[in-house]
Amino acid sequence: MTTRSLPPYARLLGIVAAPADGGATLAMPFGDATLGRPGFLHGGAIAGLLEMAGVAALDAEIAAGGRTVRIKPINMTVDFMRGGREATSYALGTVERLGKRVANVDVVAWQDSRAKPIARAHLNFLIVDDD
Amino acid sequence: MGMVGHNGALGLRWCDSSDEWIELRLPWRDALIGDEAARLMASGPIFTMMDNATSLAVWQKIGAFRPQATLDFRIDYIRPAKSGRDVIGRGECYRLTRSIAFVRGIAHDGDADDPVAHCAGTFMFTGPAWPS
Numbered sequence: 001m002t003t004r005s006l007p008p009y010a011r012l013l014g015i016v017a018a019p020a021d022g023g024a025t026l027a028m029p030f031g032d033a034t035l036g037r038p039g040f041l042h043g044g045a046i047a048g049l050l051e052m053a054g055v056a057a058l059d060a061e062i063a064a065g066g067r068t069v070r071i072k073p074i075n076m077t078v079d080f081m082r083g084g085r086e087a088t089s090y091a092l093g094t095v096e097r098l099g100k101r102v103a104n105v106d107v108v109a110w111q112d113s114r115a116k117p118i119a120r121a122h123l124n125f126l127i128v129d130d131d
Numbered sequence: 132m133g134m135v136g137h138n139g140a141l142g143l144r145w146c147d148s149s150d151e152w153i154e155l156r157l158p159w160r161d162a163l164i165g166d167e168a169a170r171l172m173a174s175g176p177i178f179t180m181m182d183n184a185t186s187l188a189v190w191q192k193i194g195a196f197r198p199q200a201t202l203d204f205r206i207d208y209i210r211p212a213k214s215g216r217d218v219i220g221r222g223e224c225y226r227l228t229r230s231i232a233f234v235r236g237i238a239h240d241g242d243a244d245d246p247v248a249h250c251a252g253t254f255m256f257t258g259p260a261w262p263s
Contacts, residue, residue, distance in 0.1 A: 044179025
């Protein structure tokens with residue numbers, strides 16, 4: 001997953017590919033575009049990072065399998081566990097199952113420590129053959 | 132809505148309200164695209180709009196500001212919003228308890244009877260109402 005392949009919405013939030021050795025899929029440095037109430041990340045920006053990391057993880061899994069398909073989000077459930085502070089956030093997407101028609105993806109986001117997640121999401125995607 | 136921060140970056144606007152709900156508007160912008168091939172809006176901006184619309188609906192129901200944090204939020208993306216169209220989000224608070232506000236809402240791109248998304252969530256109060 002390269003930054004170049006991230007869509008305009010991800011670039012608006014400042015989302016970039018995470019360092020290869022950090023165990024994350026994507027990173028989102030703190031910036032005005034992510035600010036909610038003073039001193040805290042907006043929950044919507046966290047949700048955006050979670051969604052983009054889920055899509056990135058699924059794209060990678062699909063590419064690894066040599067398939068050419070389109071993915072469509074069906075739904076997304078987010079638990080907010082800690083307030084996000086003015087720091088870089090990281091997100092790791094895990095494809096729990098990639099089937100013929102549906103993919104189930106879990107994503108976790110953290111700042112200082114992976115052991116202290118700020119939010120997690122579960123996303124379901126529809127897989128559509130690209131022909 | 133403010134022009135700064137995450138809401139400002141998305142261009143989120145106040146739209147309308149009734150006694151029961153709050154409506155916000157997300158004007159179409161290329162910067163909100165999540166699927167470049169189909170030129171579709173990402174679902175993240177709709178998530179933010181619904182989080183905000185339902186959050187405001189809680190304060191509307193209380194009749195005061197009360198600090199709260201989103202505990203969980205779920206969105207079903209029924210269909211993609213049409214490319215180039217503004218998306219409108221209507222949020223309501225359907226139940227208040229001492230600690231938790233239960234909310235729901237819909238987002239649509241012109242016809243509220245043909246929504247693009249449904250949402251449901253909970254907010255947890257983190258302090259007293261102001262003014263009390």
